[in-house]
Amino acid sequence: MTPNFKIDHANCADCPIRHRAVCAHCEVDELEELEGIKYYRSFEAGQTIIWSGDQMNFVGSVVSGIASLTQTMEDGRTQMVGLLLPSDFVGRPGRDSAPYDVLATTDLVMCCFRKKPFEELMNKTPHIAHRLLQMTLDELDAAREWMLVLGRKTAREKIASLLSIIARRDASVGPKTSTEPIVFDLPLTREAMADYLGLTLETVSRQISALKKDKVIELEGKRHVTIPDMGRLMDEAGDDSDGGFLV
Amino acid sequence: MTPNFKIDHANCADCPIRHRAVCAHCEVDELEELEGIKYYRSFEAGQTIIWSGDQMNFVGSVVSGIASLTQTMEDGRTQMVGLLLPSDFVGRPGRDSAPYDVLATTDLVMCCFRKKPFEELMNKTPHIAHRLLQMTLDELDAAREWMLVLGRKTAREKIASLLSIIARRDASVGPKTSTEPIVFDLPLTREAMADYLGLTLETVSRQISALKKDKVIELEGKRHVTIPDMGRLMDEAGDDSDGGFLV
DNA sequence: CGATTTTTTGACATCGATCAAAAGCAGTGG
């Protein structure tokens, strides 16, 4: 059913997400135990990783690519409720069924653990449990920030907010000042952006065009974005313009 | 500044939230340790418990009353991002400043712990850490369900969703069937509901009047609500009508 | 009972949704 392939024997020491994922605080011996139960799975863009309501028999970390969590109403309206970037964790220890669909938005590689062994390991490894709590609190903060976006921001502010979030996560390796331009590729289609923002794809398209016309962003093709002035973008997002960078 | 008073020496064994709060899984000896560092604080309706950006030097559980988490934009637009009912936890171990305002929506009693001792106790007490992770995952689920409400539901569906959530949490002690009427008092003003739902208070008022006219709800005064048919209300909310009760 | 807050109701404006069509772009096979 799921055309995925395995990448066995990859070494945790070389892992690109080693220092940010759920295993970030693990000692060498703990890491060895994790290494013993882990396996890799790849998914193609567009594939469904987990269906809402399904039994979840594994948990894991996004190694590369982007996944999304979405909720769908009976009549087809859909809302994205989470965007999972590399190092983010998928799954909920202690629960057996998934509350939302998990989709591969791009080609994706995950580092998986069968749920049962992971839970047992977690129970005897405070480093993992502690890290998972921290990550869950971070996700809760992100979800609540997104509630403000969904509930109170205008379409233009919503687009600017999404762009600034992607820019910030993407640029965390890049320059630290807010004066240098930031460049990145949009990993989402207009429709996925609309589902994230509670808009229609037409409105997304119009607002992106408007931001481009007003020189808040530059576009090469449909996906390659340049932010000449991050402060300007954050003003457009309705956020405190210095909150993100200086704190 | 904060006119609060203390209720010392209350016994954990008699605590009304004992079985649902962060201390739910504690053994007798763990409970004694918690009892040693706890203290009670009362807040009046409308009081701010914690300001966004403030140092948080305590964490704790809501014992009675309702608190809300709200985010405010520079121009005054506000969005409620959390509704804390009795047994819910306030505070984030490991973080030092609050990301949102915490307000007492009604008169409120909290069972507090100074943050530092609580964190230390948590680190040596897996029962507490584990329970807190479970509660945080529950909050994350609730936040994500709310994202669907904010992003994709109509004003009428939003009101119906809020009523059904309050009804469900209120009625968890009450009858288990969906055929008996459910009765409760709304703990929120129209304005607070508007802030929760991303609406204006006028729209909230109009939609409540409409639901009343259509016999989905009955009102005595402005706050006392009767739900004659819970299934009907959940249809109006756009939810699967049996999801909440049978699962 | 008067003062203040909360809620309702009305008239009107607007932002974003909807419906429709065209344009751009990628892949496929002849």
Next chain:
DNA sequence: CCACTGCTTTTGATCGATGTCAAAAAATCG
């Protein structure tokens, strides 16, 4: 290389749900 197909994105015209502004009504409180 081009014609064909399907998908994404843009653009245009129109409509309707919800916001805004204003005032009255109801509830609460001293």
